[in-house]
Amino acid sequence: MKHLLSLLGFVFLLIACKSTTVVMNNDDPSQNIIPSPSKNDVIMTSASNSNNTKTITSFELRETVEFLASDELKGRNTGSEGIEQAALFIENNFKFSNLKPYFETYRDSFKVGEKHAYNLVGFLEGQDKKLKDEVIIIGAHYDHIGYGKVVENDSIANGANDNAAGTSAVLALAKYFTETKTNGRSLMFVLFSAEEMGLLGSKHLAAKLKTEDIDLYTMLNFEMIGVPFTDRDYIAFVTGYELSNMGEKINEYAGTKLVGLSKIAQQYQLFRASDNYPFYEAFNLPSQTISSCDLSNYDYYHHVYDEADQLDYNHMASLVNQMIPVIEKISQTETKEIKLHEE
Template sequence: MKYISIVLLGTLILGCGGAKVDQSTVLNPTNPKGVKGSVLPASKNAQLESVKLKVSTKALSVDIEATMTFLTSDELQGRDTGSDGIAKAADYIQNIFKNNNVLPYFASYRDTLESYSDGVAYNVVGFLPGTDSELKNEFVIIGAHYDHIGLISGDSNDKIANGANDNASGTTTVLEFAKYFGKYKNNKRSIIFALFTAEEKGLVGSKHLAKKLKAENIDLYTMLNFEMVGVPMVGKDHSLYLTGFELSNLAELSNGYANKNLVGFLPKAKEFNLFRRSDNAPFHDEFNVPSQTYSSFDFTNFGEYHKVGDEASLMDYEFMATIVNESVPMLEGIINALVKEVKYN
């Protein structure tokens, strides 16, 4: 997440800036008693009848760990924007897109930032056309930043800030969504999968892409961003929180489609205005449509933010696999709704 510093209880804390498919598992589209979020009406239940596949958590966690291991390897030198290491990450990401039927949105997968002066920088942008003759003209962006801060002052043994939680975890999560929708092609609206560069430099990559898409006058429905989702929250009855929670009905809809209390409110996220600290913000600014970030970094559960200790070995891959599984029906519900349900309050 884009760099911020806060004082919390007298301590300086930094807040962040084919898998196997079990086809016998059918997700219950009704909202169970006690789940926070809307109970879906019959019309919404009908929309969820297509959600009949759930990826094996065990198989998925293996795939996630493999992606995380590469993105956080010392070979990539902390994925600093403009570096050779982040170029290797971009190659890896675009190969996943290509191998999973996700097209480049532009002429190539790489969306180059012309104004970036410290090396060559680019977002990696994939595209999956919608299947509905009318809804395909509306877009949902699913995004995360894939850069990190590179080499820093660590100790004599380690100077590489590998950036596992921040934000290889969000990048890997988005790549799993790309694999899923690339395989099943059950998205009525068109999806842009955007992996942003230079988030750590001030949201530079997402600002660039938001302006570029705005100039194309695309009909953007919503932007859903994933940031620091590598470890579970502590003592919460929900798995993720949503930045700008009170600004829209996205959390309520997310829980309804997920069929559980997946997304909640984190007071610290509002207190420190995390809504403005990640790549959702430029899309909010350019399009004025619901653009928000899902995260599990709760200011108590991960002490290695922007340190050399942000390593893949600290990530909870079963948790990450569960997040992917539970988010798929949420994303399908939002992407395939017959009308634009997600709205700012």
């Protein structure tokens, strides 16, 4: 889906709803923020989240993906002009959500050869005096590969499912929790760069936080959540399912079978393939990825057709909203209930 068309549609929607929210500004990406949904937007909720009036809409997830996966950002390759625009967009959304930077700024900088790269790190202090020193990381990578194999004169690998989708979830969750403040433990929201180059951003941050000796409880990573399964009895899978009780606890906290084990993910060793893994290595704690795509239900991995119009935003909103009470519960339990299985 071309960004210009989505922009025009968005402006029309704002006019129709007489909205005063900010629209996408292609001339200055740092001014882009997620618009507030109107009462007509699709809202997917879960029974577990029924006590909260605030929910995450398919509309806000879609708008994030359409910006990040637009042709203007040219595939968000690390060190490129496109990923700089994506970083400005993320920073501005963190600011709009009143999320504080964890470091002096949101940028956690590192080098990839001669290229400058940076993770974006925001922090929400816990609301429980006894638990606030313990940290939960909620992450996703916002980079992609830039260009791919040319198909029908198109060479931009837009990276909608991989991983503008996961990025949209993290931004929406950051906004949700800064507004509701229903977190007992502290939440660190991280968008990683250079994942496609070998998890370089997450390796950098994991090592950095390890030297700070933070009290990390667990790391939840969102990766490729843009398409649903049609042949499973769960909505998403947890990588490394057998390594910890995270999957069991997620289902317990959600009150439904939200996640399960993907044998295909095991076959492809997806546990080692995303930004959860460096935290597992550095801290020896449950650090796992939540995904609804194990490469069996989407044909456009690292493909120029991985565009915003391929994704199912109702599915995404449903999954993210069902994760809200899970994250709340993870942050509020008196003890750290999610644990690695003993070998």
